[in-house]
Amino acid sequence: GIEDAVALFIVRGIASPFAHPFFTAFIGIGIGVAVSSRQRSVRLLAPVVGYLAAVSAHAAWNGSLLIDGGNGALVAYVAVMVPAFLIMVAFAVWSRRREGVLLATSLTDCAARGFIDASEVPWLTRIPARKACRRYAEASGGPPALAAMKDYQTEAIELAFLHHRYLRGTAPARYVELGQAHVAKMHALRPFLRWPVMAGALR
Numbered sequence: 556g557i558e559d560a561v562a563l564f565i566v567r568g569i570a571s572p573f574a575h576p577f578f579t580a581f582i583g584i585g586i587g588v589a590v591s592s593r594q595r596s597v598r599l600l601a602p603v604v605g606y607l608a609a610v611s612a613h614a615a616w617n618g619s620l621l622i623d624g625g626n627g628a629l630v631a632y633v634a635v636m637v638p639a640f641l642i643m644v645a646f647a648v649w650s651r652r653r654e655g656v657l658l659a660t661s662l663t664d665c666a667a668r669g670f671i672d673a674s675e676v677p678w679l680t681r682i683p684a685r686k687a688c689r690r691y692a693e694a695s696g697g698p699p700a701l702a703a704m705k706d707y708q709t710e711a712i713e714l715a716f717l718h719h720r721y722l723r724g725t726a727p728a729r730y731v732e733l734g735q736a737h738v739a740k741m742h743a744l745r746p747f748l749r750w751p752v753m754a755g756a757l758r
Contacts, residue, residue, distance in 0.1 A: 586601070615631070657715070658712065661715040662718075664718065665714060665715065670741075671738075671741065675711070685708050689701055691750070703747035710744070
């Protein structure tokens, strides 16, 4: 009947598209934990645990579809999925703030080693600052300056994450080669950069 059709639409058309990316996020979290950990056991187990969590959550979701003619899925969605989603959002906000601290620490150390100019660090560590740089570059130098700023920011962020792993003692074997490549690309782009000069540019 109509009620069954509505329930099916809610479960398959609204809940399921949200559920699958949510399950996959567990794998991403596991990989992220593995990459940032110093312990070999954590590096090996974290992705596996993330995968098992994703599979288990998916299996539980599919199982709920069999309860009470599919109504179990609605209960599971409200009682489990929504709170879990809010927890995931809180985790994302925390991760974003942690990323800012990570970038500031790493790039400050990079500046101390002469990889970048210290005056660039505040413009690279926060998303609003990076956006302000791109706006200023485009306004003052057009598309070429914008492209140069985007490329420079990308290289700087990649260097920061790589250097963070070095500081934590988890750098990859090709750390020196990769780091030098980032620094070389940044050096080549630097003559084309246009940095904001007004304090109000961050607004």
